[in-house]
Amino acid sequence: MGTKRKERSVNKENVLTGYMKRVAIAIGAGLLGFGIGLFAIHVLIQPVFPLGDATRPQKSPPLTLETPDLRTDVDRFLEQYGPWLSANEVAALRMHSGVRNLAFLRGDGNVAYAAGTADFVPAPPWTVSRPPEITGVAVSGTSVTIRDNRGNRFTLNATQPFVFQTQLGFAYCVDQTGEIWSAPLAALSFGPADLGVGSDIAPNPALTGSY
Incomplete structure (x- = not known):
């Protein structure tokens, strides 16, 4: 009886360990994907569309003022x-x-x-x-x-x-x-x-x- 209990305990630990490994791998993969996404935004998109860059000077659109005709x-x-x-x-x-x-x-x-x-x-x-x-x-x-x-x-x-x-x-x-x-x-x-x-x-x- 004691031997069977030990085997069951070992099996549970192995299952739990395997599950935690899979969770850790999934979390690691998610973090890696998130990091790659941020890198792509910074390298590929940021130079063209400066997202949230409040410090970079922005060009104002040209003002087109119509000269009023003051002639009578x-x-x-x-x-x-x-x-x-x-x-x-x-x-x-x-x-x-x-x-x-x-x-x-x-x-x-x-x-x-x-x-x-x-x-x-x-x-x-x-x-x-x-x-x-x-x-x-x-x-x-x-x-x-x-x-x-x-x-x-x-x-x-x-x-x-x-x-x-x-x-x-x-x-x-x-x-x-x-x-x-x-x-x-x-x-x-x-x-x-x-x-x-x-x-x-x-x-x-x-x-x-x-x-």
Whole structure:
């Protein structure tokens, strides 16, 4: 009986020892695999994707700031339909016949003249108009005087296109009978204002300029 008990005890110890060895081997293999995984992350992934590296300087994404367009509608108009004549060039216009340069009628009563103009024919896109900006018209030969709703008086030539500062989308002109015509600016073709073209328009020493 004593011998059998000893054999059973030895067998149990052998089984327990074998089990513990297998557990130890499994734990060792797991630790080895975990170590290999950390090594792979550090060597292969870390240089490309710095995981958790708060000390390494990170490049900030480039900032793309849009520059706001601070131009007004008047600025855009002057840019699109320029260049514009200087004060000396405007003074010289008064001595020439056939002056039909596009005129820009400012709200303060001054007038700027472009180097270009648009043709006028009493047909579309030009149509007879009664714009609220114009409160009176007087014609003397080929000279026309226009009074606006701000109390300003402008002297231009007959069929000379002009634009009000308060109505930048339309061009107007007054023919020799005193009829007012208008056309959308976008519908007109602009070209150089050749002096002498339209010799029926006499020199106008009263052309309004800038003061």
